[in-house]
Amino acid sequence: MSNSKEDLILQVTENMVRQGGYNSFSFRKVAEEVGIKSASVHYHFPTKGELAAAVTKRYTENFINAIGQPEAIYASGQSPITVYISAFRTALIEDNGVCLGGMLGAETGSLPESVIEETREFFSRNVEWLERAYQCLGYKGDIKAKAMQTVSLLEGAMIISNVMKDIAYFDSSTELLK
Amino acid sequence: MSNSKEDLILQVTENMVRQGGYNSFSFRKVAEEVGIKSASVHYHFPTKGELAAAVTKRYTENFINAIGQPEAIYASGQSPITVYISAFRTALIEDNGVCLGGMLGAETGSLPESVIEETREFFSRNVEWLERAYQCLGYKGDIKAKAMQTVSLLEGAMIISNVMKDIAYFDSSTELLK
DNA sequence: GTCTATAATTTGATAGAC
DNA sequence: GTCTATCAAATTATAGAC
Numbered sequence: 320m321s322n323s324k325e326d327l328i329l330q331v332t333e334n335m336v337r338q339g340g341y342n343s344f345s346f347r348k349v350a351e352e353v354g355i356k357s358a359s360v361h362y363h364f365p366t367k368g369e370l371a372a373a374v375t376k377r378y379t380e381n382f383i384n385a386i387g388q389p390e391a392i393y394a395s396g397q398s399p400i401t402v403y404i405s406a407f408r409t410a411l412i413e414d415n416g417v418c419l420g421g422m423l424g425a426e427t428g429s430l431p432e433s434v435i436e437e438t439r440e441f442f443s444r445n446v447e448w449l450e451r452a453y454q455c456l457g458y459k460g461d462i463k464a465k466a467m468q469t470v471s472l473l474e475g476a477m478i479i480s481n482v483m484k485d486i487a488y489f490d491s492s493t494e495l496l497k
Numbered sequence: 498m499s500n501s502k503e504d505l506i507l508q509v510t511e512n513m514v515r516q517g518g519y520n521s522f523s524f525r526k527v528a529e530e531v532g533i534k535s536a537s538v539h540y541h542f543p544t545k546g547e548l549a550a551a552v553t554k555r556y557t558e559n560f561i562n563a564i565g566q567p568e569a570i571y572a573s574g575q576s577p578i579t580v581y582i583s584a585f586r587t588a589l590i591e592d593n594g595v596c597l598g599g600m601l602g603a604e605t606g607s608l609p610e611s612v613i614e615e616t617r618e619f620f621s622r623n624v625e626w627l628e629r630a631y632q633c634l635g636y637k638g639d640i641k642a643k644a645m646q647t648v649s650l651l652e653g654a655m656i657i658s659n660v661m662k663d664i665a666y667f668d669s670s671t672e673l674l675k
Numbered sequence: 676g677t678c679t680a681t682a683a684t685t686t687g688a689t690a691g692a693c
Numbered sequence: 694g695t696c697t698a699t700c701a702a703a704t705t706a707t708a709g710a711c
Contacts, residue, residue, distance in 0.1 A: 340603065
């Protein structure tokens with residue numbers, strides 16, 4: 320059972336970072352949307368770096384949990400890659416922003432080290448998941464390379480679709496994986 | 498012949514945005530690196546939005562000019578796609594930052610409208626260039642989709658390679674285009 | 676846990692001298 | 694064109710009352 324108020328702070332911050340980046344959110348904006356004062360946000364997360372690192376850690380866990388185990392998806396008769404693509408597509412449409420990992424990956428040069436580390440963890444976990452997915456599918460070739468290609472394509476497609484305000488960029492791009 | 502001081506401001510700002518994003522640069526930081534005062538930067542570019550929009554317009558022109566015409570590349574016996582990939586790879590290695598288009602595409606939610614428009618122009622120009630490239634190569638299939646896939650993959654590969662500090666992510670990902 | 680109050684700094688931007 | 698000087702606002706962060 321997670322602390323509900325802290326979780327609300329993390330959710331609100333995640334939305335702001337995914338829409339405008341690490342340097343576009345502030346303690347005051349988060350506090351206002353949560354309905355408390357900025358000093359109260361500092362009580363839960365002392366520094367901006369700690370808050371963003373916590374957001375990223377939570378995002379990674381939620382994302383990996385949400386898509387499930389690739390072996391289970393495959394056993395149920397679905398393609399894990401199709402499920403993976405759908406997760407990105409839904410995130411793009413519903414949240415009016417890009418993937419947190421892609422955003423922070425681009426902004427690396429202005430991030431605290433703890434946030435960079437959590438962002439790397441996000442991508443490591445995604446590549447690992449995709450390697451298992453392609454293993455299930457009996458992919459012949461360099462599985463790690465294929466996993467990197469898949470996550471790269473999805474991140475790029477999401478970002479371009481986001482700025483072009485046209486889901487066709489995402490859908491046309493992801494055709495390459497089918 | 499372009500104004501040298503204004504060009505220096507644009508170059509310095511481009512580097513800062515490509516490393517940390519739109520919200521990570523300031524008039525003072527740019528001025529300091531150029532060797533003038535922030536008020537002098539305002540003289541050349543009155544607002545932050547105007548400066549960033551000018552940076553993006555210049556970046557697009559420079560990038561498209563640098564890679565040359567796809568038809569000319571093809572006629573010389575090279576693959577335009579290989580040249581295109583090399584342009585991204587060089588930019589990643591030499592500039593310690595991601596593509597300006599990818600960065601701003603992710604940060605769309607915190608950008609002035611004029612910057613968003615210039616970012617869209619960057620991607621439109623890139624897709625157009627890539628369509629001509631695949632036309633040269635006699636690509637069978639949906640050429641526009643193939644162009645979108647190519648730029649999406651490169652943007653994503655660049656961003657992930659940037660945060661992982663590992664060029665293997667870029668090189669493995671771009672294998673998909675060969 | 677949340678508040679008020681505030682410190683210390685940075686920010687985008689302008690006025691006016693030279 | 695560049696400077697000094699300055700402003701109003703926003704920022705991260707802390708101290709201390711309740």
